Amino acid sequence: MEIADKLLSMVYALVAFAVVLGLILFLASRYERRGGRSIAWWFIAPTLLLLAVALVYPALRTIWYSFFDASGASFVGLDNYGTVFTQSDQLVVLRNTVLWTLVTPFVATAVGMLYAILVDGAKGEGVAKALVFLPMAISLVGASIIWKFMYDFRDPAAGTEKNPVEQIGLLNQVILWLGGDAKNFLLDSPGNTFWLILVMIWIQAGFAMTILSASIKAIPSEMVEAARLDGVHGFKMFRFITLPSIRPSVVVVLTTIAIACLKVFDIVRTMTGGQFNTSVVANEFYTQTFSAANQGLGAALAVVLFILVVPIIVYNVRQLRASEGR
């Protein structure tokens, strides 16, 4: 019953959407037949309306909120921004965001590029690539759970001589096999941030590999052949032929991953909730806005995120344009 209700409400919504859209198109075509010139407005009106109400207005409102106190009652000028850039807790948040944004793109791109080169033209290339790409398809929450299990820690002190504690997280077991002591990966700062970053690298390497592999395949074989006849091999081939040819793609991959890292939320929220000094700007925004009821600070963090993302996206778009020769 419950299920039927939900599915029915979905069907109603789809029908309502179809009716509204149909009505707009019907009116537009009648208007056009009467010789109306600016039929375009009928076509773009629904999009503009939605964007104005659900994107532009809320964004402006958030900027406005960022100059007010926790409850939004009194104007505090730039105090919230002052907090973001001076308070020690917030500085940790900024530090972590910088770490995410600097470490992840380079490592993920390096791994993805290496893998793309290694499997290029090899037998079973398709399967090999699908294995590394698969993490891209699943949710960040799912990925976080997969890795939380990898990092699982059982306190050895809880066991007895006869009944010792077994580690069920693979990484701790590997440490034991190598003769070390089990550790709580997600507890100790700043190391724990790197363990979270590893999850993102695991996901984004597949993205880097896919794009760079396509780029590598697009290098003209005449060029590779000519270089080979000149005695260029191995690393030199990579350094002087492969890398220069795929440079634009590498830049796009780096910046795209950097943007994803600036906005990373799901991994931190699911694995630590931002505790133990692992919070990042997007997570801190959520905590301040919806848990700590500090609307002003939350808004300021959202605006900071906005300001951090813009230059990278602008750069990214320019690179895309340049590589398309426009």
Next chain:
Amino acid sequence: MSESTAHPTPANPVPGATSATMQDVDVAGAVPDKPGPPLAATAKRRLTSPWASLFAVILAVLWTTPTLGLLITSFRPQEDINDTGWWTVLSNPSFTMENYQTVLDPDKSSALGPYFINSIVITIPAVIAPVLLATLAAYAFAWTSFRGKNILFVAVFALQVVPIQVTLLPLLTLYVDAGISGTFWAIWISHTAFGLPLAVFLMHNFMREIPGELIEAARVDGAGHVTIFFRMMLPMLKPAIAAFGIYQFLWVWNDLLVALTFAGPGAATAPLTKALFDLAGTRGNAWYLLSAGAFVSMIVPVIVFLSLQRYFVRGLLAGSVKG
């Protein structure tokens, strides 16, 4: 209109991606082997020495192990999961479907069934609506002229950079005022609006690749814009619609932030990601639930990924600049 002119497949299916990636990209590496000189082929294969192969295999194993570990765990009995590592299954194999039965049993508090339905109910309209609205708008931007067109297009394009965090709180207030907070409507509207800037931009690029003569010819024959849109544009844009559709599908299905902010309490409207997130928070050590739950949430995107790889990757490439 003849059949042949009705389907001019765009040469570059992924505008917005780099020239190299515009080729027939496919994760499975199904780029057709160009009939090139055989020497070039050997030159390319030169890198795949035994050492390179070994290294590739090691990387592949490293990348697959975490998922494999949780997958094996999801089929192990609850006591075994807590007592021994999943790698001991080789010496002590014992498997069960009990964990999946538990997370799918409607009588249990941890049941994921309702959330699964919610995910479907959320995703279908949240993919269809932005695709249609954006195609319509993109048509106007691409093939009609009106005052302020360029400024408006640049404005829509620029909205891609807005991180959705900036909109959440005021949007929630709007939904509360409108009385739709916590309903599917709030989630549908949010996902549609957040997807539109990218969708308009992509559809516009695809549309510009359709030869203008086709549209002019249809106009001369007396066809109106509405007719052209339905009879010519929609059929020709199938690859583009598929690419963006799959990108948007994954975005919505895998989303956590919008769900956390706008979904109602309990199993009323919340999707699988939120259920799994809550489970990880409240029962973080209940690995028999978490492992099975995680794979229940992954099954749909993985099926889509395996069956529609080509479109999937195109959508991914196309969406790589989404803000």
